Amino acid sequence: MNFSSKLLENAVAEFAKLPGVGQKTALRLVLHLLNQDRDDVHKFSAAMTTLRNEIQFCKICHNISDQHVCEICSAPKRDQSLICVVEDTRDVMAIENTSQYNGVYHVLGGLISPMDGIGPSDLQVDTLVERLATAEVKEVIFALSATMEGDTTIFYLHKKLKHFNISISTIARGIAFGGELEYVDEITLGRSIATRVPYENSLSR
Amino acid sequence: MNFSSKLLENAVAEFAKLPGVGQKTALRLVLHLLNQDRDDVHKFSAAMTTLRNEIQFCKICHNISDQHVCEICSAPKRDQSLICVVEDTRDVMAIENTSQYNGVYHVLGGLISPMDGIGPSDLQVDTLVERLATAEVKEVIFALSATMEGDTTIFYLHKKLKHFNISISTIARGIAFGGELEYVDEITLGRSIATRVPYENSLSR
Numbered sequence: 001m002n003f004s005s006k007l008l009e010n011a012v013a014e015f016a017k018l019p020g021v022g023q024k025t026a027l028r029l030v031l032h033l034l035n036q037d038r039d040d041v042h043k044f045s046a047a048m049t050t051l052r053n054e055i056q057f058c059k060i061c062h063n064i065s066d067q068h069v070c071e072i073c074s075a076p077k078r079d080q081s082l083i084c085v086v087e088d089t090r091d092v093m094a095i096e097n098t099s100q101y102n103g104v105y106h107v108l109g110g111l112i113s114p115m116d117g118i119g120p121s122d123l124q125v126d127t128l129v130e131r132l133a134t135a136e137v138k139e140v141i142f143a144l145s146a147t148m149e150g151d152t153t154i155f156y157l158h159k160k161l162k163h164f165n166i167s168i169s170t171i172a173r174g175i176a177f178g179g180e181l182e183y184v185d186e187i188t189l190g191r192s193i194a195t196r197v198p199y200e201n202s203l204s205r
Numbered sequence: 206m207n208f209s210s211k212l213l214e215n216a217v218a219e220f221a222k223l224p225g226v227g228q229k230t231a232l233r234l235v236l237h238l239l240n241q242d243r244d245d246v247h248k249f250s251a252a253m254t255t256l257r258n259e260i261q262f263c264k265i266c267h268n269i270s271d272q273h274v275c276e277i278c279s280a281p282k283r284d285q286s287l288i289c290v291v292e293d294t295r296d297v298m299a300i301e302n303t304s305q306y307n308g309v310y311h312v313l314g315g316l317i318s319p320m321d322g323i324g325p326s327d328l329q330v331d332t333l334v335e336r337l338a339t340a341e342v343k344e345v346i347f348a349l350s351a352t353m354e355g356d357t358t359i360f361y362l363h364k365k366l367k368h369f370n371i372s373i374s375t376i377a378r379g380i381a382f383g384g385e386l387e388y389v390d391e392i393t394l395g396r397s398i399a400t401r402v403p404y405e406n407s408l409s410r
Contacts, residue, residue, distance in 0.1 A: 002301040004294060005271045007256045014252040018234050029223050033253055041257040045250035047219040048238055051212045052246040066210045089209060096207040
């Protein structure tokens with residue numbers, strides 16, 4: 001693209017580094033910002049730098065937090081003996097939105113993916129083992145993506161954790177509510193037949 | 206959404222103000238920035254504030270520029286007697302990318318749109334009239350969108366400019382190259398028949 005200004009070109013280049021943002025979208029967003037008040041643009045920029053500089057990660061569950069210990073870990077009403085292992089903070093938000101879970105979390109910060117060079121040492125695995133060794137935990141739930149990386153991570157963690165005297169579970173996989181049977185892929189359908197549940201159990205859930 | 210951090214919530218809210226960016230996209234972009242080096246995030250923020258604070262508009266054509274007079278207006282090789290009137294800087298970039306135009310520009314900064322409360326006084330109309338009165342201009346080309354707002358603006362400008370002894374033209378409208386006839390809407394097709402050009406002329410273009 002032929003930019004009439006180096007400043008504009010620079011701003012567009014910075015925006016275009018974001019995932020899923022191409023040159024044209026970046027230009028549209030930058031021109032939008034250019035039409036805003038100086039104060040608004042300053043607020044936008046400041047929000048990013050403040051976030052990056054001042055963000056903390058909960059020292060217990062490693063979720064993004066404003067304090068040393070996040071609100072979930074410090075809430076007296078939450079069941080500290082139930083730990084849900086998730087990939088990142090988006091999964092915590094998704095589960096919190098269901099209002100179905102009253103335990104605490106452990107944020108791994110990623111999934112084991114040899115193709116991307118991400119091994120167990122890059123994730124919060126040791127701190128999870130430490131947590132199980134020191135705190136009184138009854139159950140660990142793996143709520144990881146139903147992908148190759150998710151399954152690899154669960155397999156690895158299960159081997160690491162099975163000597164603890166706790167029950168280990170994964171969230172149920174199957175047909176989504178509202179899903180039509182004929183459009184479900186065969187792996188999901190096959191596994192949902194293999195892992196069928198008694199009708200009474202499916203009602204109580 | 207249930208954010209685990211006020212800083213995160215604030216950054217997501219700022220991103221979600223951008224056009225076409227929803228809460229989920231904003232969260233994805235902010236988490237991406239959070240994974241970058243502090244320096245990179247600082248560079249991102251600084252690019253926006255610097256752009257907003259230091260950007261200038263060419264005092265001749267009103268295009269975005271780093272100097273008082275933009276590179277196009279100050280280029281000795283450009284034909285100063287040919288002015289292409291466009292809506293905004295994106296249109297200048299689009300026309301520059303064709304490498305077919307050697308004149309200069311006039312950026313209106315918008316289109317007349319009574320529905321949005323944008324009248325001629327909000328646009329760089331007076332400066333265009335001034336330019337025609339003082340500089341030696343032979344032709345004005347309207348390169349505006351083929352919309353109601355574009356047509357209204359051309360109609361208004363034509364009335365304002367017709368007493369000058371210059372030729373006034375608009376860019377050709379018709380079927381796009383590569384366009385299949387059966388998919389062209391009837392207004393475009395009808396007008397492209399009405400404004401048909403001699404075959405020899407269509408070749409030379």
